[in-house]
Amino acid sequence: QVQLVESGGGVVQPGRSLRLSCAASGFIFSSYGMHWVRQAPGKGLEWVAIIWYDGSEEYYADSVKGRFTISRDNSKNTLYLQMNSLRVEDTAVYYCARVGGNVVYFDYWGQGTLVTVSS
Amino acid sequence: QSVLTQPPSVSAAPGQKVTISCSGSSSNIGNNYVSWYQQLPGTAPKVLIYDNNKRPSGIPDRFSGSKSGTSATLGITGLQTGDEADYYCGTWDSSLSVVIFGGGTKLTVL
Numbered sequence: 453q454v455q456l457v458e459s460g461g462g463v464v465q466p467g468r469s470l471r472l473s474c475a476a477s478g479f480i481f482s483s484y485g486m487h488w489v490r491q492a493p494g495k496g497l498e499w500v501a502i503i504w505y506d507g508s509e510e511y512y513a514d515s516v517k518g519r520f521t522i523s524r525d526n527s528k529n530t531l532y533l534q535m536n537s538l539r540v541e542d543t544a545v546y547y548c549a550r551v552g553g554n555v556v557y558f559d560y561w562g563q564g565t566l567v568t569v570s571s
Numbered sequence: 572q573s574v575l576t577q578p579p580s581v582s583a584a585p586g587q588k589v590t591i592s593c594s595g596s597s598s599n600i601g602n603n604y605v606s607w608y609q610q611l612p613g614t615a616p617k618v619l620i621y622d623n624n625k626r627p628s629g630i631p632d633r634f635s636g637s638k639s640g641t642s643a644t645l646g647i648t649g650l651q652t653g654d655e656a657d658y659y660c661g662t663w664d665s666s667l668s669v670v671i672f673g674g675g676t677k678l679t680v681l
């Protein structure tokens with residue numbers, strides 16, 4: 453069965469960096485595009501970034517462009533989100549999700565990992 | 572403020588029907604597919620509808636989706652208390668090259 457397991461969350465000071473990972477299993481990881489989506493406490497869903505199945509294209513939300521980098525290692529079945537220059541407003545649960553068909557069909561989601569940016 | 576507009580809340584009695592609207596523009600809903608997601612308290616979102624009106628395997632036909640012009644609608648019939656959740660629409664915005672979500676709608680089954 454398809455499984456997505458995020459890790460790497462925690463408490464970090466503003467301006468510091470953090471790298472999230474999403475370990476995928478149960479499907480051919482290299483055949484699927486992948487997203488990161490976040491949700492601030494008590495707020496709605498906010499899309500963060502997408503990477504094509506082969507890593508050839510990436511797109512970012514304006515709120516993270518230039519600070520966050522999405523990447524993948526298809527040999528390790530793992531998706532990453534490198535987060536630099538973190539801000540208090542980046543505090544959220546971060547989910548990875550698989551592209552099911554068109555880019556807005558998120559067919560499987562991980563359980564999420566909490567990132568708290570605080571001094 | 573989200574680019575896609577959803578009502579903050581809707582409510583209905585068990586067994587009744589409810590619809591949730593999602594309003595956008597020609598750069599997003601008008602020319603791209605819409606998906607709908609259900610988020611139960613404390614859990615990750617789950618897809619209910621994709622490609623405007625398709626249900627993934629395992630999603631009951633009580634859930635339906637439609638799109639007309641620059642708006643989309645999620646319909647839920649035979650409401651159950653277990654349907655109480657937040658619902659989000661999502662689509663691609665061709666002008667911005669980003670995925671966008673609606674602000675979410677909280678469904679209360681009275």
